[in-house]
Amino acid sequence: MSDAPSIPMSATLAADEALDRRRRAGEQVLPMAGGEIGLPVLPELRRRLAAAADANAYGPVPGSQALRASAAGYWERRGLATDPGLVVAGPGSKPLLFALLLAVGGDVVVPVPSWVSYAAQARLVGARPVPVPIAAGQGGVPDPERLRAAVTAARAAGRDPRCVVVTLPDNPTGTVASPGTVRRLAALARELDLVIVSDEIYCDLVYDTSVPAESPARHAPERTVVTTGLTKNLAVGGWRTGVARLPDSGIGRALHGRLVSVASQIWSSPPAPVQAAAAYAFGEPPEVTERVAASRRLHEIVVRAVAGRLTAAGARVAPVRATCYLYPDFGPLRDHLARAHGVHGGEDLVRFLGERHGVGVLPAGAFGELGDPLRIRVATSRLYGEDDERRTAALTAPDPLELPWIRRYLEQFDTALADLTGARVLRA
Amino acid sequence: MSDAPSIPMSATLAADEALDRRRRAGEQVLPMAGGEIGLPVLPELRRRLAAAADANAYGPVPGSQALRASAAGYWERRGLATDPGLVVAGPGSKPLLFALLLAVGGDVVVPVPSWVSYAAQARLVGARPVPVPIAAGQGGVPDPERLRAAVTAARAAGRDPRCVVVTLPDNPTGTVASPGTVRRLAALARELDLVIVSDEIYCDLVYDTSVPAESPARHAPERTVVTTGLTKNLAVGGWRTGVARLPDSGIGRALHGRLVSVASQIWSSPPAPVQAAAAYAFGEPPEVTERVAASRRLHEIVVRAVAGRLTAAGARVAPVRATCYLYPDFGPLRDHLARAHGVHGGEDLVRFLGERHGVGVLPAGAFGELGDPLRIRVATSRLYGEDDERRTAALTAPDPLELPWIRRYLEQFDTALADLTGARVLRA
Structure with a gap:
């Protein structure tokens, strides 16, 4: 009930x-x-949406082949080889995060502070957030030492934390956790058998582009789901489009099946005209x-x-x-x-x-x-x-x-x- | 958990x-x-979407004022006076139905047979569907007498059915429950204190337009939520747009607040360019x-x-x-x-x-x-x-x-x- x-x-x-x-x-x-x-919509992006106004079919639940291939290329240019078959697009990264929590099941470790919706979404699906403070300047990633203690205590109390959400770069602090912190988080997640959900919607908004945020998908590739969208990069929050990259592993493939099933029951598919525009945008033309x-x-x-x-x-x-x-x-x-x-x-x-x-x-x-x-x-x-x-x-x-x-x-x-x-x- | x-x-x-x-x-x-x-997108509807391609803000969670007013007019022309403030638009009626189940809470009575996603959605939110067969030819509405017995038994077993989903006209049977069945359902829902979620996405596809499907909102106005969308009428399933009409009552206003909160945490707002086109469509120009x-x-x-x-x-x-x-x-x-x-x-x-x-x-x-x-x-x-x-x-x-x-x-x-x-x- x-x-x-x-x-x-x-x-x-x-x-x-x-x-x-x-x-x-x-x-x-x-x-x-x-x-x-x-900010305004980029004119060519606007034209792509308008040109796709006749796209009225549902299409595949995880999004069109074109959009998934384009998103895979986006991640590959950032050092994360990606199988388009493991990309799932949705009507925003927010619903994707919600569906991921349902698909993983169990309780959810969230950093404190963190984005307003992680803990609220966890509660909506009947999970209890396990809050873990960040270390100073390491926004978005629970302090690894406190993470171990919190998960151990939660499990001893009969709870079932199965994933940890991180935000890289971070909302609300505007900071970016250091590569060392991300590596320790990744190692701990493996030790504690936690899935990492890495919300990287701000990854192209690091000011010094020579020092990008480091994704935990580099260090725990078998268990890290990465999400992003066009809301922050291209100011189209109102269009509702996001993508998730699932790990190419047993964990990832099982989770992919569950995520697509959840998506099929909640939202069917991402808005088709928006998919066409998003496929263009993730291709990153000049x-x-x-x-x-x-x-x-x-x-x-x-x-x-x-x-x-x-x-x-x-x-x-x-x-x-x-x-x-x-x-x-x-x-x-x-x-x-x-x-x-x-x-x-x-x-x-x-x-x-x-x-x-x-x-x-x-x-x-x-x-x-x-x-x-x-x-x-x-x-x-x-x-x-x-x-x-x-x-x-x-x-x-x-x-x-x-x-x-x-x-x-x-x-x-x-x-x-x-x-x-x-x-x-x-x-x- | x-x-x-x-x-x-x-x-x-x-x-x-x-x-x-x-x-x-x-x-x-x-x-x-x-x-x-x-079927193809109606040309003027396509133009409306294309013309709104610069709409990139989230806007209000329940959808724009224009869309809600237009949907209210749609229902008023069908004999259901509607306060636009009690209309909630979403990215499809499917997510609205899902969010309604979360907002109502408890277990859910579903007709057998019924659309593939009602029971699946109920299970996703941790509820248990209470299946109740339909009477022959009365598709979409649980047989009222069996409904009473099933709810009474479920409550005696410690379960907590709080709402009943109906489909008028019906998928999968292609039938339309009679006004008598709808009236009895409405009376029983009141007696058993159940919210009625009436999925009326096919209401304009009754062949004999002189005998429309009767909404339970006529007979139990204080407890009936009506949902619909443009997917079936105008073939834009891939656009993802739906609307819910909440009851103008204490039950309805409480549910409205919860529904908007759930929507804010799962999908933020319906896709903005689609909202503009939907506002036009629900206005029903010739x-x-x-x-x-x-x-x-x-x-x-x-x-x-x-x-x-x-x-x-x-x-x-x-x-x-x-x-x-x-x-x-x-x-x-x-x-x-x-x-x-x-x-x-x-x-x-x-x-x-x-x-x-x-x-x-x-x-x-x-x-x-x-x-x-x-x-x-x-x-x-x-x-x-x-x-x-x-x-x-x-x-x-x-x-x-x-x-x-x-x-x-x-x-x-x-x-x-x-x-x-x-x-x-x-x-x-």
């Missing part, structure tokens, strides 16, 4: 919707809660790689500008290496925030910034942190403008920070931070 | 894929297993209603032609009133089939027709029938031709049965039936 007494709404989507309502009501809001990428490079540059410039402001205001921020996320810790300002504003935790921070300044952010608690720490996640991917014209200008501007609409957003952020910390407003 | 030791692949999708492989290998196959509608009428006519002509052949061959077939499905019972030919071919049940029938004649059908067991009865489900919706040109011709032909490709399909069916039953091949 299933029972889901408490199903939380996705915190990112809920916060975005609430903020959009305020914006429509005429408020000047600063949307830094959800990680939607506020205009696609150029667009990804341009957006990566824009993300880096804006996220660093915001990181600098947070640091200047006295918050602790890990050096951001990827994504569009920051995870500032306001602990150093604890006394001032309590005294001046009655702000004691992340929830208070969110309320203060939202209600007084229209700045939408998420509390650390949304990422699985207990005890409501004085931290928030700040997403910078919607500061590029409110329409396609401005967003296109942001992609190509020599200095995006000088664009008036981005400057206004940053000034709003400055004002909010200054009010929060009691500092003078910094004008760059 | 979740555990799903046996997850069956969707029987319809699996059979379709197997048949497609044989077709690509050069065999002349007759695809009557899955219910995909083999070209849409004309297309639905033309395809309904075509379905009726072809399904009746196949029904006539089955009856002439000695199978029992309930009078088909809707959909593109037949559910013939070969019981009257039991002795002959056993003696002549060693065919004893639906599985044997499927093997015989598939291996000897390239005719793909599904066994009754795929629809939840126990004991492998001597029945199959026959879908006629892919007999209209293999390309858009032929399919368009089929839609407008004065006598579609005279089109050479449809005639060839029917001859292949005749040959298979004649071989099976030992009769002469009937040439119309």
Whole structure:
């Protein structure tokens, strides 16, 4: 019997919707809660979707041959040889992650902090998340030593952890776990017989492309499932497309069969016109790689500008290496925030910034942190403008920070931070 | 802890894929297993999708305001006043049904026979289906008297049935439960405190439009969720779009909140370009209603032609009133089939027709029938031709049965039936 007494709404989507309502009501809001990428669709990608509007058949459950072959090539160019027969496409990497949890079964180890939906999805399928903290600066990967202890304790208590989810690069911290951490995680997963589900949707958004994130699929190839999508690279979250790469092993082939069965019962197949566009995009023709490079540059410039402001205001921020996320810790300002504003935790921070300044952010608690720490996640991917014209200008501007609409957003952020910390407003 | 030791692949999708492989290998196959509608996309619908190719934002989890308002209008024109705020759109009605089972919780009453995925979805969420047979000719609705006994027994055994799924009109039988049966079902659901999930995806494919299927939402409005989509009406199964109408009641509003939360954690939002096209389609401009009428006519002509052949061959077939499905019972030919071919049940029938004649059908067991009865489900919706040109011709032909490709399909069916039953091949 299933029972889901408490199903939380996705915190990112809920916060975005609430903020959009305020914006429509005429408020000047600063949307830094959800990680939607506020950039236009690449014109050729748009044309591919439009040209495939006559594609109305379901096609194969795991996606078309063309899409799977294209995704396999994408991974091969990143050093992961891939059998298209072990690729499964779905309507987003989120449903693929959900279906993977069902297909693996058992309980799920999740890093703390981690993306809002891993633990919620685990609970939806009747599993219990086994939370394991990350080590500082090693976002997305449970601290390997604590992982061993947590899994051993869970098993001793009669629970059945069978997989560990990792995020490389990481949401919410914007960091990338080191190759050493990934290697230790992979070795431990093998020792503990855990499947690794490696969410690599941000893998092309590491700023220094000479130091890519290392996939655990290199070190535990027999047990690592890799997922990605076009949501972050090409800003088509609303199209709903993702792909999973299953291990070429006994574990992988068994899991593939179960995943395809689950997919057949939940969503049938990914949207056919989107598949055609995705097959093109994963082929990475020059205009696609150029667009990804341009957006990566824009993300880096804006996220660093915001990181600098947070640091200047006295918050602790890990050096951001990827994504569009920051995870500032306001602990150093604890006394001032309590005294001046009655702000004691992340929830208070969110309320203060939202209600007084229209700045939408998420509390650390949304990422699985207990005890409501004085931290928030700040997403910078919607500061590029409110329409396609401005967003296109942001992609190509020599200095995006000088664009008036981005400057206004940053000034709003400055004002909010200054009010929060009691500092003078910094004008760059 | 979740555990799903046996997850069956969707029987319809699996059979379709197997048949497609044989077709690509050069065999002349007759695809009557899955219910995909083999018709082209309506040109204006295709244009709407293409024009929305720049829609890349997630938008609201339950779908855009425009889509929900349009779906509400669709239901209002069918006598069901609908609050757009209680409409939830998803990437297909299949994921909506899955999410509804999670949102309601508990065990699920399913009719026998019924669509392949209800029981499979229930098992995926850790629920146990409570199977209840239909009364003859009342497909899609559990026989109300047996429903009471089954729910009472299940509760006495400590189980927790909380909802009943019905299909109006019905897949696999092609029948439509009578208003009397629907009324009794609604009264019993109220008495037993069950939510009714009414899958009405075939509601516009009742041949005699003066006698529409009656929705239980008329009789138990406070507890009936209605789902539908564009897959059957407009042949866009591969686009993945569906809508659910939740009751305007305390039950409905609570369920709506849970459904949206589940949706936010599994699929985020329906594909945005598809939403734009769906908003147009649910508005039912003249070209849409004309297309639905033309395809309904075509379905009726072809399904009746196949029904006539089955009856002439000695199978029992309930009078088909809707959909593109037949559910013939070969019981009257039991002795002959056993003696002549060693065919004893639906599985044997499927093997015989598939291996000897390239005719793909599904066994009754795929629809939840126990004991492998001597029945199959026959879908006629892919007999209209293999390309858009032929399919368009089929839609407008004065006598579609005279089109050479449809005639060839029917001859292949005749040959298979004649071989099976030992009769002469009937040439119309």
